[in-house]
Structures are given as structure tokens and as C-alpha cells.
Amino acid sequence: MSTAALTGHSKKRIGIVVIAFFLILKFSIAEAVPNIDSWETQNGARVMFIAADSLPMVDIRVVFSAGSARNADQPGLALLTNTLMVSGAGKLSVDDIAEKLESVGAELGNDALRDMAVLSLRSLNDPDKLETALEIFRLIITQPTFPAADLERDRQRLLLSLKHRQQQPESVVKEAFYQAVFGTHPYASPTQGTEASVNAIKREDLLNFYKRYYVARNATIAIVGKLNREQAETLANELISALPDGEKPPAIPAVPALQEPSEKRIELPTTQTHILLGQPGMHRGDKDYFNLYVGNHILGGSGFASRLMQEIREDRGLAYSVYSYFIPMAADGPFQTGMQTRNDQAEEALTLLRDNIRRFIDEGPSADELERAVQNITGGFPLKTDSNKKLVEYLAMIGFYKLPLDYLKTFNDNVNKVTVKSIQSTFKRRIDPDKLAVVMVGGVADKP
């Protein structure tokens, strides 16, 4: 399900009964946000903890700065390392790991994003079951064995996945867009690698990557569940104490601004053209975060409440999905606008996207648009933290990016500080509509 709200911003409102129906209440969110506890383990890992008593379960999310931005010249390395970690640990084979975890009802997850490599565990807090699950999770983190046979199997699966993605317009357009926006910056490195790079990766590369990046000082452990602080400390120590302290890897380099606009077209035998346009956006902890976040909410970040949805879907029926967003990362992640439309409408759509971005930067939002966006964001705040799953993801994010511990508690206050003027000046300063990277992937326009 989507989590965005919908609306139309330029409709004439009728039905005064309905308008009068709702009152704008002050939301008092401070009590709704649970307290975050944070500390360091002896070997230097950061722990983030929220006690959540209502359900007899525990969620753990361990993240390392070991995503594809660390691939160097070996695209796919971060992903394969992360994948192989769950394929053999200590004396356990991949079959043993799966069987033991599943026999206690635990769920294991793993992924390598651009900044983060993630290992996650969900378990019941029943002592026997939790202990079994934690023991295996500990081995996965601290003693992965990277069996050669498993590497070959997962290499073949990854190669097949790459082939599959070559025909998927949404994958092709994203890959090309990251190339266009990030050029030689590590964020351009494809998370899944390329056929050549995946074929060239050796077991030794995985071992080295693991040794370099999966170290305590590079780890954040987020825990949410039915535990007290003491239990959480013990749990974190047990998980991570066998990891060497290691060293924090160097910061991800800053992303250079685009020097000129670009436009790339890739042909695929599809009925729609997928369009992405954008440029480097902002990073986590960016001083402009709230202005860009709220501004983007109005431009294309809030489903039907956004201008892009109104102009392109509601007024013209050109697309099912149209949006814009910032992905804040350690360094500036992308600001991207995207949609898909029938091939013969692609040029019209591109022009509309460009015009909307330019107009938003030139004119900024209206006072009414801002008011509605702020109401939507602040009023919807409790929805961001209404499950353990969402909480543990927030915790890991806050810990990983070193955001202040009161990030959630002050979120609405920060949103309320944003003004029409501050949005407008920030967008002017941060987004240059004359230097957008555009990628279009799709078929040749034939008759509709």
C-alpha cells in the first residue's frame, strides 16, 4: 500500500458543510514518540534502543557503512558480500542457518543499499527461541565463512537477475539516471553490479570487503522490542563483541553539482516510456532538509496532494504514477522526478515535468499549499512510528546518519518553521532547472 496522502490543490472547493466539519487541532506528538536510548559497546558500535512492551517480540537491525558506495571499482561487491554472509557462518551451512532460524519462527533479512549494508532479525522474545535466533545472527555477523560453492550459486542468480533487469524499463532508467547524476562518484556504482564486474569478483574480494567494513566502529545496532535496557545491552554485546573494533571508513566524498544539462534516450520494446529527471539533491542532516522536504511534498511528494499528480494525472490523465523526491544519503543523494506514459505522449510529459519544476523554483509554493502540506505532515506524524517495524528502521537511520536523538520529537517543530519564502529561496539555491539530467527509456512512439 502506498503511504502517501492524496488531494488536488487547484480545485474550487464546494460543500461548505464538509469544510466546516473538521477542526484543525494542535497535535501534541511529544508523548507519542517513545524515548530513544543510545550507547556504545566496548568495541565501538553504536546501539539505539526503544523498549516496546505490547508485543512479545524483538526487532534488530544492524547496519554498516558497507553499501555499494564502497564498491570502488568492483560493482556488485557490497551486495554479494552481504548476500553471502547469510550463506554460511561458524560451522553452519546455508541449510543449517535457514533450518535453525525458521524452526524458532525467526525472520532474517539482508540487503545492501548505496550507503548501508543491512542485516535484520525479527524473533519472538521467548527466551529459548530468542537465544537460538541470536546465536545464529551473531555467527552471521561475526563469523561468515563465504563458502566458495555458495558464491558460485549466488553469482549465477545475480547474473540472471541482471539479465532480467535489462528488459525492465524501471530498472534500466534508474541505472542510467544514477550514471547521469553521479558520473564518477561512488553513488553511480550499480548496486547489482554489471555482468563483467560480477563475473570478476573473487571469494578473496568478499573476505577483504568483509574484514574492512564489517567492524564494530562501522556498525549501528537498532533494537526495538520487549526488552529492558539491561537486556538490550546484553543482547548488543553478545551480538557484536566478537567483531574487531576496526576503523571507521572514510566519509563518502561530496557529490559535485552537475555542470550541464544532459538527455539520454534508451530504446526498449515497451509500450510506455519511463522518464526520470533530476540532479544531486541533499544529504542526511542537511541544513536545508526541512525546506526541501516540505517543498518537495508540495511539488511531487504527497500523492494526490502534489502539484505533479494534479497537473499530470488528474488534469490530463497522462500517467498512473508521477512523483518527485529527495533521497537524502550520507552525501547528497538524488533529487528525482519520474513518471511513465504511453510512448507517443513522452515528449509532452517531459515538457510538463520540466515546466512544473521550473515554475516551482521561480514562484515557490502558495501560502495555501504550504499550509496544507504542513497540516498533512504534522497531522500524519503519529503514522510514521505506529509499528515496531517502522520504529526500528527510523532508529537505524538516526543512528547511522548521526542525527540528533530528538529527531523525531522535534520533527513537527522543524516542519512548522518552514515558510513560503524559505522554500522558494532554498529551491533556488539547491536545484538548477537549467542543469537537469534526463533519462528516457521506452519504445518508439507508434500510433496510440
Added chain:
Amino acid sequence: MHKNAIWAGIAIIAGIVVLFSLTKNKDNPSTANQSSSSTVYEHQLDNGMKILVQPDTRSPVVVSQVWYKIGSSYEYNGITGISHMLEHMMFKGTKELAPGEFSEIIAKNGGRENAFTSRDYTAYFQTIANDRLELCLRLEADRMRNVIFKNEEFLKERDVVAEERRLRYEDQPRSLTYEQFNATAFVSSPYRHPVIGWMEDIQAYNVADLEAWYKAWYAPNNATLVVVGDVDPQQVFKLAEKYFGPLQAGEIQPPKPQLEIPQRGKRRIEVQAASQVPYLLMGYKVPSLKNIEDPREAYALEVLAGILDGGDSARLSRQLVRGKQLAASAGAGYNLYSRMDSLFILSATPVGEIPINTLEQAILAEIEQLKQEPVSATELERVKTQVVAADIYQRDSMFYQGMRLGILETVGLGWTVMNDYVENIQSVTAEQVQAVANKYFINKHLTVAELVPTVQNSQP
């Protein structure tokens, strides 16, 4: 239940079509089942509308869902997908509200909303601060009876739905294969239609078709209100009474049975599409819990699905992906809660140069083994433990809890079925699993679809 990063998001069996999607979908409800000790409060209005409330006080939030007994399985040729098209039109204004204003009001109140259509149901939901529930009920009551169909809005929205179809189906070889697979497996059952409808049908809808469909199915006596969250059930009943109570019941004509005719032999199709990677779908005709003579068989099929595909230690992963290394991914699924009889589906992607036939034979060998030998005590125990765990985990999502109540009520099983789910799974024996394998996995009730790639291996 390990979520693999490499092939994540590629598995299909997508029954649901939503009003709109953004690129970040983090809150998908899990597909496993659950029973729960949480209390459910039930109430029925005089006009026939049912209200179910499940309190969950963890956050000051409420999920409000209105479920209609309508979906693609109520449709017939020529208007396929019209339930989904109607779902889109429900946001296009009423006597009181301008097009889009419903969404505008919800957004202004900090709410999130969407709607989705499936074979057996259409549902509308808002997630919102718990002091705003009244607003949602008022707006939902309004559009249950007062939608106005404007031709201009309809024409634009039809284009949106056509774009949605292109995005999700026309340009997705696996989805195309799945559609044609269903259209082959089912002859007389409406489960042969895609939920979104065939493109030719979508483009031939007119505004009168939509209006007629709305009048036929949108009424309080064909709907269920489900509310989960930090609320007082009696207060919810009062609010429901206030807003839905005055609505007139409709004359709902029950749908024709449209039962599937017996299959008289194995069916096989090829689907050619712009892919580089082949794909295999196999399905056996199986009854759903609702229609089965002995319900224990349905739970045995559910356990059987867990034996094959209940995680990385289940048979398909262990034998086909890892052991024999024939598949990059493989899965199995059974929909216990469908309104009509459906398919037990097996799906797989061959790895490397493995011929699709080799993979198919390997899957059939797994099926044969299930027929010949009882599953081990360890496997059975593992599935049962997972079910108990999933039962707890799913309480973390209010949306999922509401979803389960809504589905059970809407397909006609009744929500109380969930109370016995864990117990029913716990009582399944290895002999019962073997027995249903023998009874239902028979060759002449099998349909096989193969995606045949038309694109040669190439590096762009």
C-alpha cells in the same frame, strides 16, 4: 522467511490493484495468515451494514477500511476490470464534494489513504490520527451512495487506468504470463479475468457502465466497516450509526455462481514476450476453505504450501535453488481465503541454461514425493512454529489486522474463522498433507505456462 536481496520483488502472484502507487512501499502487509487473541467487537446496522472494531492502543492512530463485496470475480466478458475502474471513480466527487476533494480533506487532516481492488473485494482505507475517525466515516458514507459520474472526469481516469495497465502488465513479461495462465486454467470461472481488466475492455467502458456498476453494488448491505486502532468500540458504533445508519439498503442481486467446469486434461501454453529470462508457472485446481467439504483439507493445503515455500529451509529453496541448483528462485502459494475455488500455484525461474522442462520435471518430482511419503515431523513442526510466530508478528501492523477481518467477512467466511486459524494449522497431520497432495495434485487438473523470451542475451 528470509527476504533475499537479489531476487526481491520479482516474485508475482499479484492479486491486488491499488489506486496509485509511489515508489517507496515500505509497509506492505505480509501475505501469511494469522489468528489472534485480540478482541473484535461486532455490530450490525438496521440497513444491513456490518461494523467490526479491533482495538489496538499502541499508537494514537486508527485504520478505517470500508469493504465492498465486489471485485473482478463478479464481472463478465466485455466489462472486465470495471470494479477497479469504479474504485478510481470513487475519488471523483459526490453531490457534496468536488473531484479530488475527498483526498484533499483527508490530506489536510494528516491522513494517508488509498484503495484497492482484488478478485473478491474492493476496499477503501484511511490511516489517520485517532481523533479524526469521524471525518473518515462521514466521507465514506457520502461516497457510498452519492458519487456523481462526470464524463469529462471519467475519460481522463480511463486513460490513467490504461497507463496503469501498461505499467503493471503490458510491459511486464511475467505479469503477462500470469494473466494468460489464469485465462487458460479457468474456463467458466471469472477468476480467468485479470483484476485490472483486458485493455480492450478498459478502452470500451463508458460512463453509464460505471454508474450502473456503482448502483448495483455500492450499498450498506453489501459493505463492511472495519476499524482497527486506538478507539472505543462503542463510540465507533455510535459514529457508524450516525453516518451510515441513514443510508438506504440496496437491492443486491447475488452474482451468478459462475463455477468452474471440471478440467479434462493437462493444459499448457507458451507466452512470448520481450524478456531475456524464462519463467514457469504451474497450477493445480484446488478448493478454497469456503467451498471445501472437509475444512481440514484446506488447512492441510495451507501447511503443504509452507512445506514447499515457508522460507529458505523449505523444500523448493533447499532442493531446487540450492541442492540441484536448477532455479534462481522458486515459490508456491495457496489462497485459503478466496471466494471461489482457485489454484495451488508453483512458480520458478530457471538458472543459467537449465531448460524449462528440466525445472518442470524437478517440480513434479517434488510433488510426487509429497504424494509418496509423509512429510517429516521436523518440517511439520517448523511450519507450525512459523505460523505461531507470524501470528504475533502480524499484530505489529494495524493495517494487516484490518485487512484480515475485511477479507474474511467479505468473502463470506466470517471473521471468526481467524480465531481458530492457529489451532486448525496445529492439528494438521503428515498423513493429511499426504492425502491432499494425492487428492488434488493430479495431472489432468494441472495448467502450465511458460514465458518464452524473445530477446536474445545482450548487453545494452
